[in-house]
Amino acid sequence: xxxxxxxxxxxxxxxxxxxxxxxxxxxxxxxxxxxxxxxxxxxxxxxxxxxxxxxxxxxxxxxxxxxxxxxxxxxxxxxxxxxxxxxxxxxxxxxxxxxxxxxxxxxxxxxxxxxxxxxxxxxxxxxxxxxxxxxxxxxxxxxxxxxxxxxxxxxxxxxxxxxxxxxxxxxxxxxxxxxxxxxxxxxxxxxxxxxxxxxxxxxxxxxxxxxxxxxxxxxxxxxxxxxxxxxxxxxxxxxxxxxxxxxxxxxxxxxxxxxxxxxxxxxxxxxxxxxxxxxxxxxxxxxxxxxxxxxxxxxxxxxxxxxxxxxx
Amino acid sequence: xxxxxxxxxxxxxxxxxxxxxxxxxxxxxxxxxxxxxxxxxxxxxxxxxxxxxxxxxxxxxxxxxxxxxxxxxxxxxxxxxxxxxxxxxxxxxxxxxxxxxxxxxxxxxxxxxxxxxxxxxxxxxxxxxxxxxxxxxxxxxxxxxxxxxxxxxxxxxxxxxxxxxxxxxxxxxxxxxxxxxxxxxxxxxxxxxxxxxxxxxxxxxxxxxxxxxxxxxxxxxxxxxxxxxxxxxxxxxxxxxxxxxxxxxxxxxxxxxxxxxxxxxxxxxxxxxxxxxxxxxxxxxxxxxxxxxxxxx
Numbered sequence: 001x002x003x004x005x006x007x008x009x010x011x012x013x014x015x016x017x018x019x020x021x022x023x024x025x026x027x028x029x030x031x032x033x034x035x036x037x038x039x040x041x042x043x044x045x046x047x048x049x050x051x052x053x054x055x056x057x058x059x060x061x062x063x064x065x066x067x068x069x070x071x072x073x074x075x076x077x078x079x080x081x082x083x084x085x086x087x088x089x090x091x092x093x094x095x096x097x098x099x100x101x102x103x104x105x106x107x108x109x110x111x112x113x114x115x116x117x118x119x120x121x122x123x124x125x126x127x128x129x130x131x132x133x134x135x136x137x138x139x140x141x142x143x144x145x146x147x148x149x150x151x152x153x154x155x156x157x158x159x160x161x162x163x164x165x166x167x168x169x170x171x172x173x174x175x176x177x178x179x180x181x182x183x184x185x186x187x188x189x190x191x192x193x194x195x196x197x198x199x200x201x202x203x204x205x206x207x208x209x210x211x212x213x214x215x216x217x218x219x220x221x222x223x224x225x226x227x228x229x230x231x232x233x234x235x236x237x238x239x240x241x242x243x244x245x246x247x248x249x250x251x252x253x254x255x256x257x258x259x260x261x262x263x264x265x266x267x268x269x270x271x272x273x274x275x276x277x278x279x280x281x282x283x284x285x286x287x288x289x290x291x292x293x294x295x296x297x298x299x300x301x302x303x304x305x306x307x308x309x310x311x312x
Numbered sequence: 313x314x315x316x317x318x319x320x321x322x323x324x325x326x327x328x329x330x331x332x333x334x335x336x337x338x339x340x341x342x343x344x345x346x347x348x349x350x351x352x353x354x355x356x357x358x359x360x361x362x363x364x365x366x367x368x369x370x371x372x373x374x375x376x377x378x379x380x381x382x383x384x385x386x387x388x389x390x391x392x393x394x395x396x397x398x399x400x401x402x403x404x405x406x407x408x409x410x411x412x413x414x415x416x417x418x419x420x421x422x423x424x425x426x427x428x429x430x431x432x433x434x435x436x437x438x439x440x441x442x443x444x445x446x447x448x449x450x451x452x453x454x455x456x457x458x459x460x461x462x463x464x465x466x467x468x469x470x471x472x473x474x475x476x477x478x479x480x481x482x483x484x485x486x487x488x489x490x491x492x493x494x495x496x497x498x499x500x501x502x503x504x505x506x507x508x509x510x511x512x513x514x515x516x517x518x519x520x521x522x523x524x525x526x527x528x529x530x531x532x533x534x535x536x537x538x539x540x541x542x543x544x545x546x547x548x549x550x551x552x553x554x555x556x557x558x559x560x561x562x563x564x565x566x567x568x569x570x571x572x573x574x575x576x577x578x579x580x581x582x583x584x585x586x587x588x589x590x591x592x593x594x595x596x597x598x599x600x601x602x603x604x605x606x607x608x609x
Contacts, residue, residue, distance in 0.1 A: 027512040028433035032441070035426035038482030039448065042460065047451055049459035060465055111346050116339070124595060125350045128357060131591040131598075133541040135559035136580035140356045143363070143375055143573060150359065153376040184353065189602055196603035245454050248543045252562070268454055268544070275458035276548045284458040292455040299450045 053285035060279035073286035083287065085262045086270040089175060094243040101183050101239050102232065105190035113198050127188035134185060138252040141181045142168065168254055171263040178249045178264050186242065190235045197231025198224070230306055237302040241295050247272070267291055360584070363577040364391055371573035391578035399564040399579055400553050408540065408557040411476050416535040418481040420528055427490025428516055432502065442491070448484040454544065461548050475549050476557070480539060486531055489604055493527045494520065526597070533594055534601035540587050558583045
């Protein structure tokens with residue numbers, strides 16, 4: 001957000017001919033109106049509706065009139081075991097995937113940032129999964145995770161046959177399988193963001209550190225990490241938010257969405273099944289609001305950290 | 313640049329040689345790590361392409377050994393022909409192209425115009441609008457899906473292209489990225505155009521937009537990346553294959569066993585290839601797009 005507020009009121013010097021000046025307000029609104037209309041209709045309105053519906057018994061197709069039901073929907077969401085199971089899975093996903101994916105993204109960014117032959121090719125390869133459609137990726141990995149598949153062939157070789165679960169039919173290993181696919185598909189995106197951050201750290205800082213006799217590790221902790229702090233915070237935030245949006249993989253990979261036995265159920269799956277499959281718009285909206293509040297909290301925490309950085 | 317490339321000044325020749333040897337070892341080690349990571353990211357894609365040329369039973373039986381990466385027995389494009397017929401690939405492919413192009417094309421126009429107005433034109437309420445755009449960025453689409461579904465049903469728009477397109481045309485993140493780009497363009501260019509008697513519209517069309525071509529390319533590719541793989545929304549608002557996009561077609565194959573893995577892999581390959589090709593051709597813009605989406609943080 002660094003450049004945004006200061007620039008908002010940058011004024012154009014008054015040099016044009018008078019008619020142009022008078023025009024400017026009208027032109028500005030003409031330029032802005034299409035986007036504003038779309039945003040009002042498809043972003044602001046549904047957002048307001050989500051909040052309103054969450055307090056009503058709205059249904060997708062219903063002969064009965066919609067009426068206000070207070071916090072009933074929230075009570076039913078917050079007392080639903082499947083909702084909590086979904087939230088728990090999202091939380092486990094965050095706790096495991098966010099550190100792993102961030103560290104891996106940073107490692108890859110540092111690797112492809114080194115002046116080594118072929119680094120562009122490696123960067124391209126690491127980014128390829130990002131441009132792989134998730135529906136395709138999920139399907140490929142279903143085959144790789146089958147009990148006699150490639151993953152287990154590797155696992156059996158490494159562990160001498162001790163570890164070869166039926167990944168997607170196991171209540172223990174289905175979620176880790178989803179995590180592996182998610183990291184595989186998503187880490188390249190974060191790598192590029194961290195790579196851009198790394199390249200913004202001035203070389204002179206490393207040179208100064210080297211002259212002071214700092215070891216590579218000291219350079220990493222004292223120059224690199226503080227230098228890319230905002231990039232890291234952004235990556236951690238986005239990865240956390242993505243973890244709460246988890247849907248495609250858990251819909252496609254298990255034999256039935258969210259299975260086996262809710263082992264891969266997520267909040268988004270719960271929302272789609274409630275709002276769409278069961279057509280309970282009111283309850284589905286309540287889940288959407290809870291989801292938004294989680295995302296909002298994460299964003300506020302992120303902004304706080306970034307602000308501190310700005311004050312130093 | 314990176315931590316490893318800085319060498320510590322050494323005092324004697326033998327120290328120097330030792331340091332060089334150690335550095336070479338480190339480099340070889342890192343090289344091995346890079347290759348190992350490349351294998352991790354590549355093997356599922358290679359597996360997909362190889363499997364798409366094998367008969368169904370060979371895909372499954374060979375999936376647990378190195379033969380998974382050898383296209384033998386080889387059936388040519390048989391799986392592709394099967395998949396195209398079974399999943400009406402031509403239809404869903406056309407749907408995907410249509411939906412993505414309208415979202416991207418329409419988005420480029422409305423988002424860039426709005427971004428330009430916010431960055432450069434003077435009008436009342438501008439400051440408030442900029443603040444609102446920044447606030448809107450954090451609303452995830454998923455939080456809007458249920459009420460949007462309701463709205464679509466109310467106006468009888470389910471199972472149409474329109475409902476898959478309209479919600480994604482205007483995008484506050486893209487407005488913001490255009491806005492920050494236009495702020496960085498030197499104001500002298502517009503002043504020069506203004507002195508020449510060009511109004512704001514002419515200035516935008518003939519001076520600013522051509523200058524912003526790389527940004528348009530970046531936004532187009534980022535928009536394409538976001539819209540091509542869309543899954544949750546089409547699942548909610550479409551039923552038949554008539555208007556469904558590519559990713560949903562994969563469900564056609566999830567039938568009773570024996571599952572036709574060769575066809576599935578061919579379908580996955582056809583779904584992945586367009587984006588892969590666009591990426592390899594316009595890689596620079598991809599990288600810029602992703603990096604710029606991070607700058608906003």
